[in-house]
Amino acid sequence: MDDELRIRFDELTDNPSARVPISLVLDVSGSMEGPPIAELNRAIVWFMQALQQDEIAASAAEVNVVTFGGHVNVVAPFRDINRQQISRLGANGNTPMGGAVITALAELDQVKRQYQETGTDYYQPWLVLMTDGAPTDDITQAVNECQKRVAGRKLTVFPIAIGHAANVTVLSQFSQHLPPMRMDAVNLTEFFSWLSASVSQVVGTSMPGDGGAMDATEEAFKNAGTISWGRAIERV
Amino acid sequence: MRALFLGGVPLSVCDSMAVGAGAKVKWRAVGAAATGRKHQGLGRQGQDAVFARTKSANSVVVVCDGAGSAANAMMGARTIAEGVGQFLLRRAARLANQDATAQRAQIAACVQRLVSRTASRAGIPEASLASTLLFAVARGRFVLLGQVGDGAVLVRRPRALGWLRLPLATRGEHAGETVFATHPNMGDYLHLACLDDVDGLMLMSDGAESSLVKRANGEVSPAVAKMAGWVRHESLSRARKALRVAAEQTLVQRTLDDVGLAVMVQTAALPAAGPEAGDVKTRLGS
Numbered sequence: 001m002d003d004e005l006r007i008r009f010d011e012l013t014d015n016p017s018a019r020v021p022i023s024l025v026l027d028v029s030g031s032m033e034g035p036p037i038a039e040l041n042r043a044i045v046w047f048m049q050a051l052q053q054d055e056i057a058a059s060a061a062e063v064n065v066v067t068f069g070g071h072v073n074v075v076a077p078f079r080d081i082n083r084q085q086i087s088r089l090g091a092n093g094n095t096p097m098g099g100a101v102i103t104a105l106a107e108l109d110q111v112k113r114q115y116q117e118t119g120t121d122y123y124q125p126w127l128v129l130m131t132d133g134a135p136t137d138d139i140t141q142a143v144n145e146c147q148k149r150v151a152g153r154k155l156t157v158f159p160i161a162i163g164h165a166a167n168v169t170v171l172s173q174f175s176q177h178l179p180p181m182r183m184d185a186v187n188l189t190e191f192f193s194w195l196s197a198s199v200s201q202v203v204g205t206s207m208p209g210d211g212g213a214m215d216a217t218e219e220a221f222k223n224a225g226t227i228s229w230g231r232a233i234e235r236v
Numbered sequence: 237m238r239a240l241f242l243g244g245v246p247l248s249v250c251d252s253m254a255v256g257a258g259a260k261v262k263w264r265a266v267g268a269a270a271t272g273r274k275h276q277g278l279g280r281q282g283q284d285a286v287f288a289r290t291k292s293a294n295s296v297v298v299v300c301d302g303a304g305s306a307a308n309a310m311m312g313a314r315t316i317a318e319g320v321g322q323f324l325l326r327r328a329a330r331l332a333n334q335d336a337t338a339q340r341a342q343i344a345a346c347v348q349r350l351v352s353r354t355a356s357r358a359g360i361p362e363a364s365l366a367s368t369l370l371f372a373v374a375r376g377r378f379v380l381l382g383q384v385g386d387g388a389v390l391v392r393r394p395r396a397l398g399w400l401r402l403p404l405a406t407r408g409e410h411a412g413e414t415v416f417a418t419h420p421n422m423g424d425y426l427h428l429a430c431l432d433d434v435d436g437l438m439l440m441s442d443g444a445e446s447s448l449v450k451r452a453n454g455e456v457s458p459a460v461a462k463m464a465g466w467v468r469h470e471s472l473s474r475a476r477k478a479l480r481v482a483a484e485q486t487l488v489q490r491t492l493d494d495v496g497l498a499v500m501v502q503t504a505a506l507p508a509a510g511p512e513a514g515d516v517k518t519r520l521g522s
Contacts, residue, residue, distance in 0.1 A: 005466060005470070005474065005477075005478040005481075006478070006481065006482070006486070007459045007462065007463070007482040007486045007487070008486075009486065009489070009490075011457060011458045011459040011462060012447045012448065012457050012459055012486070012487070012490055013446075013447060013448055013449060013450045013455070013456075013457040013490075014490070015446050015447075015450065015451050015490075016451075017492075018411040018412075056274060056277075056492055059492070118452060119450065119451035119452025119453070120451075121410075121411035121451065122410060122411055123410050123411050123412065124410045124413075154409070200274075202412075203274070203492060204272065204274045204304055204412070204492045204493045205303075205304030205305050205412055206301070206303045206304050206305060206368075206386070206412040206413070206414055206442075207303060207304070207305035207412055207413060
């Protein structure tokens, strides 16, 4: 075919790929010391590698990490997966969960503003909240903010209870329609494998914008433990 | 006549289609669809469907993008593209003499009939056929454009320098969130524009849009004018092949999504009717 009847790549527009912002809000309080924090570190490494190895997920996912253990810390700000560096987490201190969630929501708002300014499409943000205990600060504002956003379909919260001491009643307040999952720390890698695969699933999938339908990822999370990633995982 | 302002540039908008009656202007229509890299990787067919056809004085293009979240989206996109395309070809003359309210009611009723009948025959929920809908019907100088959901409609005005994007799309805040033609109140979400001063237009699904229109500022890529030139100046078979190759080999490389696009251009004097001047069959993602 003649060259005049072909489109060259330099004749196309180069839009940024649509992003899936994922905020990992992780309990690193003193009770996570020992095997739990070691498993959490291992699972995060696994998660980042799984995202990088999947072409679709690698082009879409942007992850940040907010920890709460003694104080709230943005360990890793939102960044392209291939440039993201997450240092090894240690465990100590109390459990300021409310402050961590508020910080994560502010970080999500900021990255959304950046997307809007650069004409970058983005999918509904995800917030993964993991704890093995109960908050030691006031969570009222954090719960209200999460509930408002979840109800408006501006946020999906995945609440994860690690071990049997985690307070699932508290966790359940953060998400009205996704009940918490309880799992042992050794199952965290399975959860993160499922989460990375879910990024690919959601990218390129269009859905009604009227909030009438639950997206496939939320549906899978609700059914998890029976079909997706559960061995020693308990629906709470 | 009223004005539709687009980035400060007024486009003349007709209130009825009477402007097209008796006009000597003719149109050519070509479309192409290609399976995106995500569906290729999963071994699935694409969910974009395209209809492009000229029959006597009427030309029609339709682009439908099946919803990834819907179980029978491919069936829905194909059904709506073909059904709405045929409807517009048959009814162009009548639509040309109606006001927007009547046009909207007829087109919405057509889509609802198609969806209802298909769902009933297949024993599936209507919502599982979810698909966006973009269409254009031209008769003489008159052009009626319609859109439900996302994707883009580009138009070119005679003597204008470039292509403009019409603000007809319905999108949510988040990527992929939109409205589908299967919505029970689809007519409420049907954006219509009746224009009488365009000589070219292009409809595209959001997958094609990501390669052809800059999201940040609406800037249209040079490839749009090039593809419209094929349809205007080349034989239909060459234009059809070139558009298919562009969709399958180039556009899909810039997106994970399926690609569907259709071009319709005005031509003052079409070649004499022959095998090339015949209809362009519906093209579907494969």
